[in-house]
Amino acid sequence: MEALIKGPAYVVGDAVDTDQIIPAQHLVYSLSDPEERRYYGRYALGGVPPEGQGLPYGRRPFTPPDAFTSPYRIVVAGSNFGCGSSREHAPFALAEAGCAAVVAESYARIFYRNAVGGGFVAPFESAGRLVARIRTGDALVLDTRAGVLTNETTGETFLLKPLGDVADILRAGGIFNYARRAGLIPA
Amino acid sequence: MTITEKILARHAGRDRVAPGDNLWVEVDVLMTHDVCGPPTIDIFKREFGARARVWDREKVVIIPDHYIFTKNHHARRNVEALRAFAAEQELPHYYDVGTERYKGVCHMALAEEGFDRPGSLLVGTDSHTCTSGAFGMFSTGIGNTDAALVMGTGKLWLKVPETMKFVFEGSLPPYLTAKDLILTVIGDIGCDGATYRALEFDGEAVYDLPVHERMTLTNMAIEAGGKSGIIAPDRKIFDYVRARTDAPFEPVYGDPDARYHTFRVYDVTTMEPVVARPHSPDNRAAVSEVAGVRIDRAYIGSCTGGKLEDFEAAARLLKGREVAVDTYVVPATTHIARQLHTTRIDGAPLYDVFERAGCKIGKAGCAACLGGPVDTFGRTHGAEVVLSTTNRNFPGRMGSKQASVYLASPLTVAASALSGAITDPREALV
Numbered sequence: 001m002e003a004l005i006k007g008p009a010y011v012v013g014d015a016v017d018t019d020q021i022i023p024a025q026h027l028v029y030s031l032s033d034p035e036e037r038r039y040y041g042r043y044a045l046g047g048v049p050p051e052g053q054g055l056p057y058g059r060r061p062f063t064p065p066d067a068f069t070s071p072y073r074i075v076v077a078g079s080n081f082g083c084g085s086s087r088e089h090a091p092f093a094l095a096e097a098g099c100a101a102v103v104a105e106s107y108a109r110i111f112y113r114n115a116v117g118g119g120f121v122a123p124f125e126s127a128g129r130l131v132a133r134i135r136t137g138d139a140l141v142l143d144t145r146a147g148v149l150t151n152e153t154t155g156e157t158f159l160l161k162p163l164g165d166v167a168d169i170l171r172a173g174g175i176f177n178y179a180r181r182a183g184l185i186p187a
Numbered sequence: 188m189t190i191t192e193k194i195l196a197r198h199a200g201r202d203r204v205a206p207g208d209n210l211w212v213e214v215d216v217l218m219t220h221d222v223c224g225p226p227t228i229d230i231f232k233r234e235f236g237a238r239a240r241v242w243d244r245e246k247v248v249i250i251p252d253h254y255i256f257t258k259n260h261h262a263r264r265n266v267e268a269l270r271a272f273a274a275e276q277e278l279p280h281y282y283d284v285g286t287e288r289y290k291g292v293c294h295m296a297l298a299e300e301g302f303d304r305p306g307s308l309l310v311g312t313d314s315h316t317c318t319s320g321a322f323g324m325f326s327t328g329i330g331n332t333d334a335a336l337v338m339g340t341g342k343l344w345l346k347v348p349e350t351m352k353f354v355f356e357g358s359l360p361p362y363l364t365a366k367d368l369i370l371t372v373i374g375d376i377g378c379d380g381a382t383y384r385a386l387e388f389d390g391e392a393v394y395d396l397p398v399h400e401r402m403t404l405t406n407m408a409i410e411a412g413g414k415s416g417i418i419a420p421d422r423k424i425f426d427y428v429r430a431r432t433d434a435p436f437e438p439v440y441g442d443p444d445a446r447y448h449t450f451r452v453y454d455v456t457t458m459e460p461v462v463a464r465p466h467s468p469d470n471r472a473a474v475s476e477v478a479g480v481r482i483d484r485a486y487i488g489s490c491t492g493g494k495l496e497d498f499e500a501a502a503r504l505l506k507g508r509e510v511a512v513d514t515y516v517v518p519a520t521t522h523i524a525r526q527l528h529t530t531r532i533d534g535a536p537l538y539d540v541f542e543r544a545g546c547k548i549g550k551a552g553c554a555a556c557l558g559g560p561v562d563t564f565g566r567t568h569g570a571e572v573v574l575s576t577t578n579r580n581f582p583g584r585m586g587s588k589q590a591s592v593y594l595a596s597p598l599t600v601a602a603s604a605l606s607g608a609i610t611d612p613r614e615a616l617v
């Protein structure tokens with residue numbers, strides 16, 4: 001996890017489930033093959049209905065058609081982000097597209113855990129509803145140590161909820177590195 | 188302590204645990220399937236080495252079920268990866284596609300094969316792994332990275348959940364099924380109403396349910412965001428398990444003074460058949476409120492809706508009649524598929540009942556429950572309105588983002604298939 005994550009925001013609504021984050025038909029690609037894994041970046045957030053893609057505007061795909069990476073680095077979402085299936089392909093797809101952090105009002109449990117365990121994206125929780133305060137494309141700076149999100153486009157600053165125990169796992173780069181450091185599995 | 192806390196304490200080697208405690212627990216069974224198995228194996232090899240062995244061959248169960256009857260090259264390659272891994276690791280519990288051993292939907296298969304045992308702890312790379320909790324055990328869905336760690340060490344890091352208890356009193360009227368009960372709960376508490384928590388089900392109506400119907404309650408704990416669902420085991424469970432495995436098990440029960448986050452009592456005699464409207468399982472309505480909505484398709488299948496009990500319920504209504512819309516019938520497992528031929532209603536095998544009613548009958552597996560490759564049986568491709576016995580109806584879940592999926596019991600789905608519009612099963616039941 002980088003100390004400072006900078007980049008444009010991509011805003012979606014409530015209950016964006018894992019089928020919207022990565023539709024089931026795309027789960028067939030290998031996650032380790034360098035050629036194939038890029039498709040997760042191409043289809044990340046591809047299941048969001050058009051009117052919800054890049055709020056408040058809509059019809060702004062996360063990854064441009066035919067591209068493999070997204071210009072957006074921070075996803076801003078409403079409540080229960082990542083509900084639905086246990087597919088780790090979901091946080092993987094966001095990371096593969098180039099996203100480094102999600103700032104949501106709340107998360108579904110398995111998505112949150114997968115995001116942390118694989119060290120894919122940092123899942124921050126906002127204290128209030130940012131979906132109405134941040135627009136897709138706004139320039140954001142996320143200070144991951146202080147837990148502060150700044151919207152440089154509007155000048156607003158938001159204090160996020162502390163990451164708690166999981167910050168160490170994210171800094172280690174995932175649960176395996178963390179478990180090695182804790183001596184649970186041999187280094 | 189609750190039953191969940193006691194099971195977790197036992198698997199962490201502790202006398203007591205409390206909600207919020209972080210524990211390393213010993214896993215009894217790790218299940219994976221064709222979608223999440225190959226990436227789990229990749230992570231396992233990356234982290235433990237190309238020659239690493241799984242922690243316990245007897246405890247790893249691999250059940251391909253999601254993308255089976257498809258020409259999709261990548262999907263077939265996933266199954267080949269599982270096959271190669273099972274051979275390399277000499278795994279006794281691999282249920283290969285295209286063989287006699289092929290089972291179908293993993294959660295139902297785990298029960299049928301005796302892997303669900305009271306007091307045990309099972310994890311799987313599928314969010315509906317919470318289904319196994321119907322056997323009085325702790326079970327939960329995990330991601331590939333966690334699963335790879337379990338594969339190598341047999342250990343999982345987890346936080347003890349608080350428990351929400353739901354008691355269903357009274358005896359279940361013939362027009363209701365487990366699906367109506369759980370959709371009612373999810374409608375009440377919302378899709379994130381149980382996030383991080385365990386749901387525990389109790390009451391006369393729950394214990395009257397056959398084993399597989401109880402699994403519909405625990406299966407859909409995840410649809411309320413729950414970590415797990417559980418029902419304390421009784422004689423029906425013990426008989427079911429003993430008929431399938433010689434493995435020993437030790438039932439666990441909650442203490443009388445256990446503390447619950449929520450305690451909610453329902454009187455089932457006053458409950459109504461319900462649906463979940465598009466596009467969320469918590470978007471509940473009484474069937475009477477949406478009656479008359481035209482449907483293009485009916486679908487009876489999946490781990491919660493493709494059980495023998497679901498087909499028996501549907502056949503009660505479809506017998507001797509013809510469906511008015513495309514109706515898909517997909518048994519969850521090959522065992523259930525065989526039962527369609529051997530189970531009769533008024534002398535006629537269920538299979539014949541469905542065939543004569545004009546249903547399309549598919550092969551055992553997940554099929555269109557989660558959309559899948561374009562050639563998947565029953566998958567939506569346009570703006571179909573579907574009434575389905577599956578468990579999830581987020582946008583695009585059954586294939587097409589434009590489709591509208593309603594969830595309901597097999598009785599409601601069958602009654603509606605006959606009329607072509609959402610219909611209260613009480614009107615069709617005689």
Ligand code: SF4
Nearest residue numbers: 292489490553556557
């Ligand atoms: S039937 Fe549906 S819900 Fe059940 S395991 Fe398969 S895809 Fe998942």
